[in-house]
Amino acid sequence: MELLENSPVYEDRASAWTIPLLCAGIAIIACCLLIPAADDNHRLVYERETLRLDAEQIHKQVAMNDEFLHRVADDPVLLQRLAQRQMKLVREGTSVLELNGQSDHTDLSPYLLVSVPAPADLPPYRPMGGIFATLCRYPRTRLFLMGGGLLLMATGLVMGNAVRI
Numbered sequence: 434m435e436l437l438e439n440s441p442v443y444e445d446r447a448s449a450w451t452i453p454l455l456c457a458g459i460a461i462i463a464c465c466l467l468i469p470a471a472d473d474n475h476r477l478v479y480e481r482e483t484l485r486l487d488a489e490q491i492h493k494q495v496a497m498n499d500e501f502l503h504r505v506a507d508d509p510v511l512l513q514r515l516a517q518r519q520m521k522l523v524r525e526g527t528s529v530l531e532l533n534g535q536s537d538h539t540d541l542s543p544y545l546l547v548s549v550p551a552p553a554d555l556p557p558y559r560p561m562g563g564i565f566a567t568l569c570r571y572p573r574t575r576l577f578l579m580g581g582g583l584l585l586m587a588t589g590l591v592m593g594n595a596v597r598i
Contacts, residue, residue, distance in 0.1 A: 454589025
């Protein structure tokens with residue numbers, strides 16, 4: 434008993450690295466798993482926004498077409514003007530007004546009357562993050578990072594196991 438009481442006390446300095454190395458290893462592995470998943474979610478949000486804009490444009494086009502069809506059904510003057518335009522006929526007593534800089538009337542489609550402009554394009558998708566996030570996106574570098582994280586965790590566990598005399 435006396436031997437134990439008089440023996441010098443050794444400080445456990447090796448275990449001071451255990452928690453930081455374990456935390457660093459876990460953080461690297463978590464980043465390697467979460468960054469690609471977050472990128473996939475951001476890309477899906479970008480694609481959803483693109484599809485939403487396309488759907489809005491289609492709904493506007495459908496509404497414009499419906500309005501045009503109702504006008505054609507209810508307005509005989511518009512129906513007559515469309516028929517004359519399609520058949521390239523000019524009523525008696527009238528003439529076609531020629532404007533400078535315009536081509537001859539080759540495209541007289543009624544589609545031009547009801548076309549809705551396309552929505553503005555979104556800027557191209559760019560993933561977020563810096564150098565570390567870029568390294569986590571590629572499978573080969575992700576594998577090396579995960580191996581490094583596991584090595585840090587193993588080193589922390591080994592260094593934490595100090596033998597006391």
